[in-house]
Amino acid sequence: MELFKTISELRQALNADKHNGLTIGFVPTMGALHQGHLSLVNRAGSENDRVVVSIFVNPTQFNDPNDLRNYPRRLDSDLALLADSPCDYVFAPAVEEIYPEPDNRKFDFGALELVMEGQFRPGHFNGVAQVVSKLFDVVKPDKAYFGLKDFQQYSIIKNMCSMLNLPIGIVACDIVREADGLAMSSRNMLLTPEHRTIAPLIYKSLQIALEEAGHFTPEEVKKHVKDRINLSGLLRVEYFEIVDELTLEAVSSWDQKGSKVGCIAVFAGKVRLIDNIIFAK
Numbered sequence: 001m002e003l004f005k006t007i008s009e010l011r012q013a014l015n016a017d018k019h020n021g022l023t024i025g026f027v028p029t030m031g032a033l034h035q036g037h038l039s040l041v042n043r044a045g046s047e048n049d050r051v052v053v054s055i056f057v058n059p060t061q062f063n064d065p066n067d068l069r070n071y072p073r074r075l076d077s078d079l080a081l082l083a084d085s086p087c088d089y090v091f092a093p094a095v096e097e098i099y100p101e102p103d104n105r106k107f108d109f110g111a112l113e114l115v116m117e118g119q120f121r122p123g124h125f126n127g128v129a130q131v132v133s134k135l136f137d138v139v140k141p142d143k144a145y146f147g148l149k150d151f152q153q154y155s156i157i158k159n160m161c162s163m164l165n166l167p168i169g170i171v172a173c174d175i176v177r178e179a180d181g182l183a184m185s186s187r188n189m190l191l192t193p194e195h196r197t198i199a200p201l202i203y204k205s206l207q208i209a210l211e212e213a214g215h216f217t218p219e220e221v222k223k224h225v226k227d228r229i230n231l232s233g234l235l236r237v238e239y240f241e242i243v244d245e246l247t248l249e250a251v252s253s254w255d256q257k258g259s260k261v262g263c264i265a266v267f268a269g270k271v272r273l274i275d276n277i278i279f280a281k
């Protein structure tokens with residue numbers, strides 16, 4: 001496994017690989033890696049000749065300066081984890097390498113960015129699109145791997161690729177959870193012991209929502225989930241929406257066609273956690 005900090009070094013290695021006809025799988029991350037990230041790396045390894053993992057805490061996607069400041073950064077342990085994975089190249093650039101000058105591009109994802117994360121984290125997806133489009137341009141992967149934990153991000157990236165005509169296969173990977181159901185996240189390590197103990201209530205409530213679907217209206221199910229979590233006194237729901245899997249438009253009846261997904265954001269103290277559950281057709 002090789003570590004690159006500059007675009008030119010990484011391009012050089014990848015040019016040689018592409019010249020040799022090797023396929024490239026790419027996993028963009030912000031580091032503080034866990035088994036969720038590794039599941040993407042393993043999948044990329046099983047479907048490509050070369051695997052690139054980027055580790056870059058992208059400032060333009062943080063709408064909250066405290067969140068950016070507190071975001072965990074641990075390159076050494078990340079490299080140790082990746083050493084035992086199919087990762088061939090780690091790309092860990094400095095901010096100036098990715099943004100030698102301010103990126104003023106504005107993406108318009110229409111309705112996809114007006115709800116949920118887009119609504120509560122203004123500018124977040126524009127920052128995501130800025131960095132992912134730059135990384136895609138550097139790596140030019142055959143396939144790129146994204147976790148369904150960030151369901152809306154996955155929708156936005158697919159939309160961006162189609163908007164920019166990028167010939168990259170976007171592969172969705174299932175959510176990896178702790179034994180108690182909490183979705184793995186780099187932010188989990190910021191939880192206090194008290195919040196960590198109560199946090200699995202988020203996924204438990206989503207599972208109950210799945211059971212309730214069809215017996216109660218989507219509006220009622222949403223209320224039950226929010227009430228159950230807020231009642232803990234330690235967690236505060238920012239939003240819980242049940243939306244169409246493709247359009248992300250709110251669903252008002254279970255009879256509407258297509259798969260639905262319930263997406264939630266919860267504050268555990270100052271730490272913001274997201275999760276979701278798919279309601280099968």
Ligand code: AMP
Nearest residue numbers: 029030031036146147149150175176184
């Ligand atoms: P991040 O480092 O949080 O930006 O995440 C990098 C990639 O890993 C994104 O595509 C995430 O959706 C994915 N990811 C993060 N946590 C998980 C998880 N628990 N299960 C599956 N994928 C995940």
